[in-house]
Amino acid sequence: MTSPRHRLDSADWFGKTAAGLVLGFSLALAVSGLCAWLTPGGIAGGNGKIQFVMWLIAPLWAGVLCFVFLFRDSRRAWCWLAVANLLAFGLLAGVRGLLG
Amino acid sequence: MKIRNDVIKVYKDVHIWVGILSGLMLFIAFYAGAITMFEKPLERWATPPSSLAAPPPLAGAEVLLQAVLAEHPQAAKNYLIVVEPTVDAPARVIWREPGKSRRQFTEFGASFADDGSLQVEQLRKAPVAQLVDTLHQLVGLPFPDALARPIMGAVALLYAVALVSGLIIFLPTLAKDLLAMRIGHNIKRLWMDVHNALGVVSLPFHVVMALTCVVFAFHDEFYDVQGAVVYEQGVPWQRETPPGPPTPDARPLPAVELLRLAHVQQPGFEVFNFSFKQAGGQLEASITGLDTRYGTRARTYASTHLNPYTGEIDPHDLPGQMEPWDAAVNTFFMLHFGSFGGNPVRWLYLLLGLAGALLFYTGNLLWIESRRRKQRADGVPEQTRSARVLGSLTVGVSLGCVVGISATLAATKWLPQRVDNLAAWHEGIYYAVFVAAVAWAFVRGAPRAAVELLRLAALATLLIPLSSLAGVWGIGGAWHHPGMGFIVDLTALAAVPVFLAIAAYTRRRMCAGHTDSVWAQPASSQPLPPSGRGPASACQE
Numbered sequence: 181m182t183s184p185r186h187r188l189d190s191a192d193w194f195g196k197t198a199a200g201l202v203l204g205f206s207l208a209l210a211v212s213g214l215c216a217w218l219t220p221g222g223i224a225g226g227n228g229k230i231q232f233v234m235w236l237i238a239p240l241w242a243g244v245l246c247f248v249f250l251f252r253d254s255r256r257a258w259c260w261l262a263v264a265n266l267l268a269f270g271l272l273a274g275v276r277g278l279l280g
Numbered sequence: 281m282k283i284r285n286d287v288i289k290v291y292k293d294v295h296i297w298v299g300i301l302s303g304l305m306l307f308i309a310f311y312a313g314a315i316t317m318f319e320k321p322l323e324r325w326a327t328p329p330s331s332l333a334a335p336p337p338l339a340g341a342e343v344l345l346q347a348v349l350a351e352h353p354q355a356a357k358n359y360l361i362v363v364e365p366t367v368d369a370p371a372r373v374i375w376r377e378p379g380k381s382r383r384q385f386t387e388f389g390a391s392f393a394d395d396g397s398l399q400v401e402q403l404r405k406a407p408v409a410q411l412v413d414t415l416h417q418l419v420g421l422p423f424p425d426a427l428a429r430p431i432m433g434a435v436a437l438l439y440a441v442a443l444v445s446g447l448i449i450f451l452p453t454l455a456k457d458l459l460a461m462r463i464g465h466n467i468k469r470l471w472m473d474v475h476n477a478l479g480v481v482s483l484p485f486h487v488v489m490a491l492t493c494v495v496f497a498f499h500d501e502f503y504d505v506q507g508a509v510v511y512e513q514g515v516p517w518q519r520e521t522p523p524g525p526p527t528p529d530a531r532p533l534p535a536v537e538l539l540r541l542a543h544v545q546q547p548g549f550e551v552f553n554f555s556f557k558q559a560g561g562q563l564e565a566s567i568t569g570l571d572t573r574y575g576t577r578a579r580t581y582a583s584t585h586l587n588p589y590t591g592e593i594d595p596h597d598l599p600g601q602m603e604p605w606d607a608a609v610n611t612f613f614m615l616h617f618g619s620f621g622g623n624p625v626r627w628l629y630l631l632l633g634l635a636g637a638l639l640f641y642t643g644n645l646l647w648i649e650s651r652r653r654k655q656r657a658d659g660v661p662e663q664t665r666s667a668r669v670l671g672s673l674t675v676g677v678s679l680g681c682v683v684g685i686s687a688t689l690a691a692t693k694w695l696p697q698r699v700d701n702l703a704a705w706h707e708g709i710y711y712a713v714f715v716a717a718v719a720w721a722f723v724r725g726a727p728r729a730a731v732e733l734l735r736l737a738a739l740a741t742l743l744i745p746l747s748s749l750a751g752v753w754g755i756g757g758a759w760h761h762p763g764m765g766f767i768v769d770l771t772a773l774a775a776v777p778v779f780l781a782i783a784a785y786t787r788r789r790m791c792a793g794h795t796d797s798v799w800a801q802p803a804s805s806q807p808l809p810p811s812g813r814g815p816a817s818a819c820q821e
Binding site: 216229231280 | 284286287289290291293294297437440441444445490491492494495498499502503505506509510511512515516517518602603604605606607608609612
């Protein structure tokens with residue numbers, strides 16, 4: 181608690197950006213998949229819903245990419261985003277198993 | 281709002297880098313996009329008059345169609361019956377023959393000559409408006425779509441990051457600085473105020489543009505991975521089967537009757553045309569038009585299936601009558617295209633687009649100002665090379681795009697009489713001017729090139745209404761359509777004094793502004809000014 185607070189810097193920008201691009205995209209993909217299964221209409225929600233679910237990737241992906249620089253370093257960015265990915269894809273697999 | 285200093289610092293770095301990487305491409309996308317708001321009027325303005333005789337009345341469309349099909353049976357595969365022929369669709373019956381690629385086709389129009397014989401003309405829809413649109417879509421890159429589109433997508437992602445990072449930097453002082461315009465000695469402060477005000481006020485517009493562009497660039501890839509990961513067996517698109525004839529010997533209704541039934545079913549929907557496809561002995565039809573009360577995902581029209589045998593319209597593709605998911609997606613497109621609310625919204629989007637271009641331009645100016653080596657007691661320091669390079673690049677690319685578009689538009693009414701491949705010529709003119717402008721900016725240095733290119737932009741833009749004027753007098757094969765086309769000319773005319781005013785302002789800064797700036801007259805040709813501000817050869821005109 182008494183340790184001096186870590187100061188954020190830009191040194192690790194490449195690793196963070198790469199994490200945001202790669203794991204941000206896969207996370208967006210998994211979350212869009214959850215929306216496809218769990219929102220009204222379900223997985224067979226029709227052509228309009230298919231398009232809407234595809235559109236979801238853009239704000240999710242861009243959102244992760246925008247805030248990935250808040251991680252203290254690129255290792256933490258990769259690790260936390262990997263955990264989030266595991267969770268999201270785990271949920272997606274579960275949902276597909278239950279509803280598919 | 282309080283944000284930690286180190287967070288602000290990191291996002292400042294992010295903002296600067298994404299801005300430098302994407303700013304100039306975004307300038308082109310926004311300037312060309314602003315013009316593309318009026319792509320249709322521009323296309324009509326740019327299309328040469330048709331040589332066809334006046335179209336027969338709508339009631340005579342079927343007679344004309346039979347005459348066309350007798351001589352050109354391939355027309356049955358894909359033809360239109362036009363309700364209100366316009367300059368860009370100047371015939372009652374138009375058909376399309378497939379071209380080199382899937383989306384390309386050649387259009388032919390037909391009419392009856394005075395002696396009753398069939399007249400056929402390959403339609404000459406002007407390609408110049410499409411060129412400006414393509415520049416907009418591919419952020420000005422002269423590469424094939426397959427290469428330029430992913431680059432555009434990357435630029436869109438950078439742009440999204442630029443918006444969020446810019447907002448984070450500005451949030452702590454937002455309450456104090458928003459709409460503050462500190463006009464005075466500190467030029468950097470002034471540009472910063474302009475940049476911030478533009479960015480914050482038009483932020484929702486920019487968020488829409490950034491996110492929609494990510495989708496426009498990558499939708500195929502998004503569908504592919506979702507087909508593999510989200511859905512059971514690929515993306516489950518539902519294929520709509522068109523309704524067949526109610527009885528085997530039913531005949532398609534004539535266009536006049538289709539139009540009457542359309543008005544009954546969809547009051548307020550202005551019908552542009554009916555299109556037909558003959559497939560397997562059965563006729564498929566759709567109806568295209570616009571109800572200006574609703575925004576639409578196709579930029580200038582809405583289209584849906586129509587049963588040609590009964591006249592029944594399938595309303596579920598029409599804005600205002602869609603299912604919720606479809607309506608949401610329709611809204612995303614509509615917000616990008618500004619295709620709602622009619623012309624007032626189009627003009628508003630045009631202004632927002634120009635403001636966006638200015639946002640990116642001022643971003644680059646700020647980068648340069650931040651790196652300015654200030655004057656000290658021992659004289660005027662040399663500016664950094666990077667600042668000079670970015671100055672030249674900013675001036676050359678931005679004004680090269682502006683002059684290039686004006687030049688290629690000014691050539692529109694002279695080319696059809698003289699050359700065959702119009703699209704290649706328009707593209708050639710644009711890129712020749714663009715490349716020359718960038719080269720010129722490096723040869724002359726940013727300040728002088730800016731003044732000269734702005735004057736050139738004024739001249740090239742003035743040539744646009746002059747070409748229409750030549751058309752009024754019938755000089756050199758130019759033309760002028762009656763109707764609202766003159767607004768294109770008026771808009772160009774209004775831009776001329778604007779370019780000249782910016783040129784005058786830039787020249788003032790070059791001659792009388794700080795000498796310790798990339799915007800000052802280059803030192804080599806300049807006697808050392810006694811006061812730190814001074815006259816120079818190019819300024820004594």
